[in-house]
Amino acid sequence: MSAVADTLVRRPAKRRESFFKNPIVRAVISIAAFIAFWELASRLNWPWIGQAPAPSKVMEAWLPLLNDRGYWYSWYQSSRRVLSGFLAAMIIGIPFGLAMATSRVFHDITFPVFEILRPVPPLAWVPAAIIFWPTQELSIGFVIFLGAIFTIMLNVIGGARSIDVRYFQAARSMGSSNWDIFRRIVLPGVLPSIIVGCEVGIGITWNVVVAAEMISGGGGAIQSSAGGGLGFFIWNSYIGFSYPLIVVGMISIGIAGWISSAIIRQLGILVTPWLRLR
Amino acid sequence: MSAVPADISALRSSIKPGELRVTHVSKGYGDAQLRTEVVRDCSFTLERSKLTVMIGPSGCGKSTLIRLLAGFEKPDSGSIMLNDAPVSGPARDRLVLFQESALFPWMTTWDNILYGPRARGEMSREMRDMAEFLLNKVGLQDFRKKYPTQLSGGMQRRAELARAMINNPAVMILDEPFRGLDAMTKELMWEYYSRLFEETRRTNFFVTTDIDEAIFLADRLLIMSNIPCQVRAVLEIDLPRPRTLIAMVENDRANEIKMKALSLLHEEAMKSFSRGSKAAADFVEAYSRRVARP
Numbered sequence: 001m002s003a004v005a006d007t008l009v010r011r012p013a014k015r016r017e018s019f020f021k022n023p024i025v026r027a028v029i030s031i032a033a034f035i036a037f038w039e040l041a042s043r044l045n046w047p048w049i050g051q052a053p054a055p056s057k058v059m060e061a062w063l064p065l066l067n068d069r070g071y072w073y074s075w076y077q078s079s080r081r082v083l084s085g086f087l088a089a090m091i092i093g094i095p096f097g098l099a100m101a102t103s104r105v106f107h108d109i110t111f112p113v114f115e116i117l118r119p120v121p122p123l124a125w126v127p128a129a130i131i132f133w134p135t136q137e138l139s140i141g142f143v144i145f146l147g148a149i150f151t152i153m154l155n156v157i158g159g160a161r162s163i164d165v166r167y168f169q170a171a172r173s174m175g176s177s178n179w180d181i182f183r184r185i186v187l188p189g190v191l192p193s194i195i196v197g198c199e200v201g202i203g204i205t206w207n208v209v210v211a212a213e214m215i216s217g218g219g220g221a222i223q224s225s226a227g228g229g230l231g232f233f234i235w236n237s238y239i240g241f242s243y244p245l246i247v248v249g250m251i252s253i254g255i256a257g258w259i260s261s262a263i264i265r266q267l268g269i270l271v272t273p274w275l276r277l278r
Numbered sequence: 279m280s281a282v283p284a285d286i287s288a289l290r291s292s293i294k295p296g297e298l299r300v301t302h303v304s305k306g307y308g309d310a311q312l313r314t315e316v317v318r319d320c321s322f323t324l325e326r327s328k329l330t331v332m333i334g335p336s337g338c339g340k341s342t343l344i345r346l347l348a349g350f351e352k353p354d355s356g357s358i359m360l361n362d363a364p365v366s367g368p369a370r371d372r373l374v375l376f377q378e379s380a381l382f383p384w385m386t387t388w389d390n391i392l393y394g395p396r397a398r399g400e401m402s403r404e405m406r407d408m409a410e411f412l413l414n415k416v417g418l419q420d421f422r423k424k425y426p427t428q429l430s431g432g433m434q435r436r437a438e439l440a441r442a443m444i445n446n447p448a449v450m451i452l453d454e455p456f457r458g459l460d461a462m463t464k465e466l467m468w469e470y471y472s473r474l475f476e477e478t479r480r481t482n483f484f485v486t487t488d489i490d491e492a493i494f495l496a497d498r499l500l501i502m503s504n505i506p507c508q509v510r511a512v513l514e515i516d517l518p519r520p521r522t523l524i525a526m527v528e529n530d531r532a533n534e535i536k537m538k539a540l541s542l543l544h545e546e547a548m549k550s551f552s553r554g555s556k557a558a559a560d561f562v563e564a565y566s567r568r569v570a571r572p
Contacts (some may be wrong), residue, residue, distance in 0.1 A: 166380040169350050174394035174445055184393075188384035268281040274384045274425040 040174035053244040058251070077229040079256065081137070081212065082205045083258075085144025093149040094194060097156025102186065107157075115197035118150045122208040130215055140212045141252060148201035152194070160186060192275060195268035199261050206257035210234055228242020230256065285411065286477055287444075295481040296371065296448025298324040298347065304506075305342055305358030316342045318506030319356070320559030324449060325498065327498070329475050329482040334490045334510075335547050340485045343507055344453050347483070348374045360448060370394060373447040375455045379434040381426040388413070388422040388495050389439050394445040405444070412440040413476075432463040439474065447482045456491065465523055468494050476519050487541065493517075493536055494526055501542050504549065511542050 019025060025037065033057045042054035053061075065071040100107045102112075122143050129139040163186065171181050213231030234249035271277055280403075300322050306315040316339040324330045334340055345351045347358060349368040356476050358365040360372065380391050391412060395405045416436035420427075426434055435455055442450055456464045472495050475482055486492050492499055499513040517532055519527075524531050 014554075157527070161442075164380070166376050167382060169348070169368065169374070170380045170382075171397065172350075173348060173370060173373050174397055175370050176397040180397050184397075185382065188382070191384070272384070274427065277425055277428055 014120055027060050029173055036167045053247055057244045058062065058247045061242070062248045062251075065248065071233075074228065074230050074233045074274050075252065076255065078213070078231060079146055081140050081229060082202070082209060082256075083262070084196075085141045085150050085212075086202050088141065088145045089148035089152055089205075090198065091153035092145075093197075093201075094156055097153040098160060098186070100153070101157045101190075102182070103162030114150075114153070118154075122147045123211040126211055126215060127167075136215055143215070144205045144208055147204045147212075151201045151204055152197040155193045155197025155200070156190060159190040159197075162193075163189035180251075195264065195272065199268065202260045202264055203257055206253055206260065210254060243244035286415075289415075290406070290478060293448055293478055293480050294446070294448055295327045295350055296324075297326040297477060297481065298361045298365075298372075298449050298483070299357075299362075300343075300347070301344075301357050301359070302348060303354050303358060304543065305339075305346060305351070305352045306446065315506045317346070317353070318508060320508050321333060322500055322509045323358075324481055324483050324513070325566055326481055327473075327479040328497040329495055331484045331492045331496035332484060332500045332502060333486055333489065334507070335504050336487050337541070338502050338504045339507030340502065341453060344374060344451055344485060347449075347451055348372055368446045370398075373442040373445055373450055375435070375438050375442060375450070375452040377454045377457055378440060379426060380429075381434055381438055381441070383426050386423050386425055390426070390437060391441045392472060393441060401500070403485045408444055410439075412444055414427060416440045416467040430463075431459045431502055433468055434470060435459070436470070439471070443478075447480070449483060452482065452484045454486055454557075455484075455544075456486075464491075469521075469523060471495065472519070488537060489539055493532055493539065494521060494523075499535075501539060501546070503546050513539060518565060 038049070038052070038099065039055045041049040042052060045049065056211075064202075096110075100110060125143055125146055126139075129142045130136075133139040135144055167185050167189065168181060170186050178185070210231035213229040214235055230249055230252050234246055237243075237245035237249060300320060303317055303320045304315060305317040306313050307316055318507065322330075332340060334341075347365070348366075349365055352366075377549060382393065385393065388409070389411050392401070392405070395401050395409075413422055416439055418433060418437055418440070421429060421437075426437070429437060437453075456467050459467060468491060472489070484492075484495055485530075491516060494515075497516040499515055500509050501511045502508065502512065503510040512525050513535060515535060517529060517535075537556065
C-alpha cells in the first residue's frame with residue numbers, strides 16, 4: 001500500500017518539476033521577475049535604477065504607439081536599413097573572407113588594412129559616412145554595413161582555416177580539382193562559421209542602428225516624427241525629454257534584434273543538416 | 279535492395295594491384311642544428327596483392343612515411359616507385375584511410391562514397407551500381423542517407439573503406455584505422471577487413487601499433503626501428519587464410535610469431551628509450567649554443 005501512496009504523493013510534484021523544466025516557462029519567469037524588480041525599483045526610487053521610467057509608465061507610452069503608423073514605419077525603416085546593410089556585408093564579406101583564407105598573397109596584402117579599419121567603431125564612421133555618400137540612406141546603410149562586415153569576415157577566415165587538412169588530402173587523392181575542392185570541401189566546411197558570423201553580425205547591425213540613424217533627420221515620416229527608424233526614434237525621444245519613449249525604442253530594438261538572430265539561426269539549421277542530425 | 283547488378287567478380291576484375299617500392303628514402307624536419315631526421319635510408323617493398331603490415335613504437339615516423347607514400351610530402355632523398363613509375367603528389371592510385379574518420383561531415387554516406395567518381399567526372403550507371411554494391415558490401419545499405427555523425431565508429435570506418443575502394447586504388451594505405459574503436463568492434467573489423475582483403479587481393483599497406491592486429495592481418499610484417507624510421511626486420515606471416523579470431527587464438531604458429539615479433543619490438547623500444555634521452559640532451563645543447571651566440 002505504501003508504494004501506491006508513494007506514487008500518489010509523488011506525481012504532482014513530478015508534474016510541477018517538468019513544468020518548470022520547460023524553457024519557455026523559465027523565460028517568462030525571468031522576464032516577469034525582471035519587470036517586477038524594475039517596477040519596484042522605480043516606485044521606491046532606488047538610486048540609479050530608480051531614475052529609469054517604470055515599466056507601467058513605459059507601457060502607458062507604448063500602447064498608443066501600437067496604433068501609430070509612424071511607429072511601425074520606424075520598424076519598417078530600421079529593418080529595411082539593417083537588412084540591406086547586412087546583405088551588403090554578407091555579399092562583400094563572405095567572398096572577401098574566403099579569398100583571404102584561401103590565398104596567402106591576397107591575405108598578406110589586404111589583412112593589414114583590414115586590421116586597422118576593424119577597431120574603428122561605427123559611430124566614428126558617421127561623419128565620414130555623411131561626407132562620402134551622396135544620399136542619407138546610403139550613409140546609414142554604410143554605417144550598418146561596417147557594423148557587420150568585420151565579424152562576418154573574421155568568422156569566414158577562421159572557419160576556412162579550421163577545416164581539417166585531411167579533408168583536403170583525401171579530396172586531392174581522389175582526384176579533385178581546385179575548383180571542386182573549393183565547391184565541395186571549403187564551402188560546406190566554412191558554412192557553419194558563416195552562419196555564426198551572420199548571427200553575431202546581424203546583432204551588431206542592430207547595435208549600430210542608433211548611431212547610423214542619427215544621420216537621419218526623421219526622414220520618411222508619415223504621420224509623426226517617429227518615422228525615421230527605431231534608432232532615430234530613441235534619439236528624438238531623448239531630445240524631446242520623453243524618457244518612457246526612449247525605453248520603448250530600446251525594447252523595440254531588443255525585440256527586433258532577437259527576431260533577426262532567431263531567423264538567421266533557423267536558416268542556419270536548415271542549410272547545415274549534418275550538424276542537426278546527430 | 280534486391281537487384282544489385284554489380285557483384286564481387288566485377289569488383290575483382292577491375293582491380294589492378296600495384297607494387298610499391300621504397301628505396302633509400304630519407305625525410306627530416308627543421309633547419310641546421312635543430313634538424314631531426316624522422317626517416318633515414320628506409321627501404322622496403324609492398325608486394326603485389328599482399329597485405330603488408332608495418333608495426334613500430336608510436337612516434338617512430340610511421341605517419342611521416344605514410345604522408346610520403348600518399349604523396350602529401352616529398353622525400354628529401356631516395357625514391358618511391360609504384361609499378362616502376364615514380365610517385366609524385368597525391369593520386370587515386372594510392373588512397374589513405376586516416377587514423378580518425380576523414381569522411382566529409384556535410385555529405386551523406388552515399389555522397390561520400392561517390393566523392394571520387396564525381397570529382398573526376400566519371401559518374402555513370404556502372405559507377406552507381408558499383409557504389410550500390412560497395413554500400414551493401416560494407417553493410418550500410420540502410421544508412422545511405424545518414425551523415426557521418428549519425429554512424430558509429432565501426433560504420434564510419436566501413437563507409438571510408440567503400441569510399442576508397444570505389445576509386446580502385448592500386449595500393450590502399452591504412453594508418454591505424456581501427457584505433458579508438460572499442461575492443462569488440464575492433465576485432466570484428468579485423469575479421470571484416472581481412473575477409474575484404476581476401477576477396478579482392480588488392481595491395482594493402484596497414485600501419486599499426488597493435489601486435490595482435492598486425493599478426494591477424496598480415497601476409498608480411500615489417501618491424502620498424504624508432505627515429506629514424508627504418509625497417510628492422512621482415513616476418514613472413516604464413517598463417518592460413520581465411521583467418522578468424524577463434525582460429526588465431528588456437529594457432530600455435532601465431533603465438534610463435536607473436537613471441538618473435540614482441541622480442542624484436544621490445545628491443546627497439548628499449549633502444550629508443552635510452553636513445554630518446556640522448557636526443558633530448560643533444561637538442562638542449564644545440565639550442566643553448568644557438569641562444570648563447572652573440
